[in-house]
Amino acid sequence: MPKQRKVGNLLALAVLSALTQRPMHPYEIATTLRAWGKEQDMEIKWGSFYTVIRNMDRHGLIEAVESVRAGRRPERTVYRITEAGRAELVDWARELVSTPEPEHPRFRAGLSVLAVLHPDEAAALLRRRLELLDEGIRAARGVLAEHLRQLPRLFLVESEYDVAIREAEAAWVRALLAELTDGTYPGLDQWRAFHETGELPPELSDPTERSGSTQ
Template sequence: MGARRPVENLLALAVLTVAVQRPMHPYEMASVLRARGKDEDMPIKWGSLYTVVRNLAKHGLLEAVESGRQGGRPERTVYRVTEAGRREAEDWTRELLSTPRREPSSFEAGLSVMGGLAPDEVTALLRQRSQLLQERVEAARHALDQQRDELPRLFLVESEYALAMLEAQAAWVGSLLTELAEGTFPDLETWRAFHVSGRMPPDLEALAERGTTEE
């Protein structure tokens, strides 16, 4: 885990990376980020953009270079990245590339409590997920093939990674479905019996009470 950053919202990193290109006002930053599809690469709340920009300026990572008004539009302040901001963006990028982080997904959360549903229902739900994953894999492959004709690979590596993660998840879900369908999933009958009787076997109940992770 790296040191605490002055502005920890990932939108701040996105802002710094576009401000390195040239001075911009926040509205222009948002337009560039949207055009680059950054909201697909990281969690971005567009409503907080101006707050993030102000916080970056407060900490000396951006600085205002001019402020003006065109016609009846609100006044717009143009910001440029400072040397400290440039170093922050570089260091932050190094950390993200080099250091794996534990980032639980909503799917992991669902898997952690799937025992609360009967095996047949879980199987049906996973088949539904498998179908959706296959559709997304095909769509992502098609989009990536089209982008390869227009963009250098440097700007596509995040799309390649996203596709690889989709493919890996689809393969894993398919493997789990095979275990459930063939009856080779461990304790499948115990799981099924629990949903018939409503009574959990004592050994599984003890595990549920204390959890399965030991220090």
Template sequence: MAKRRKVGNLLALAVLAALMQGPMHPYEIATALRGWGKDQDMEIKWGSFYTVIGNLDKHGLITAVESTREGRRPERTVYRITESGRAELLDWTRELISTPMPERPRFRAGLSVLPVLHPDEAVELLRQRLRLLEDGIATAREELERHLRTIPRLFLVETEYDLALQEAEAAWLRTLLAELTSGVYPGLDVWRAVHETGEMPPELTELAEKSRSAE
């Protein structure tokens, strides 16, 4: 079970990781995170960036070491990570790496209501997704191979993970499409009949009633 964090926004994790490189002011931190592509690794809402910085400081996970001013520019406070911040970063990372947590991608939401589509339309849409996915996989694989020529693999492990997930999804889609197009998918005839007759078969009506009564 995930721990309740003093600052639970994943942007805080990224900030702590950035400050492991050395003291920085917030603008430097944001520039580094963008340069490292952290907004592709996690959902980052830049509008909450300074709030996160303030909360990390409030809870003693980072601390101000100096303030600098250049000309008429606003004063910039330089922060460093504290020992408590290091401990939090390590503990949080260990949790994220070791403990599976439910994650609900948009595709899963679409699959959960797939029966509202006619089977033939569903097949075409799944084929379209597979084509786009295969194109994306090819591009991602080329980019990964290119990056591996200059960047240590350790710093591309999250890209490898993304590629593995995409390849697994593509393999699953191929299997699903083969079952749907060959007609061996269980319940396909009933699914088709509902859309072509507009009538719900008794077994599905009974199943829906049981689901409602169980709540």
């Protein structure tokens, strides 16, 4: 189970990581996170950004060090990370790296209702997904190779992970497509018959319904 944190929004994690570089005002923090491409690493809702900053300040994870004004711009408060904030950042990183948590990708949701599609249509859609995955993998590999010429690998490990996950998904989709195409997928005939006759074969009915009908 993930820990209950004083500020549990992952945006707080990103803010803490930015402030390890140096003190910044919120606008500068947001600019830095965008430059780092943090939106690709985690879901960031910029509408809650200043609320997260205020909550972090209230809980002692960051603290104001000064207010600055440039020209006619509004006064901006500069924040730095506190010792409590550094401890939170390290502890949070340890948890995220060491402890798997259930995640719910949209693809999994689609697979959970795959039976509503005719197997031929399902195969065509999976084939299209595989094409897009392969295109994305090639593009991601190219970007990663370019970045590796400019940055240490340590700062690109999340991009390596992303490519590996895409490759694993592509391999799984490719294997599933092979079974659908050569007819070796278990229950394929019953699946096809369901869409062609409109009648659900007993083999594909809900196991809980089958057990209930015998009582």
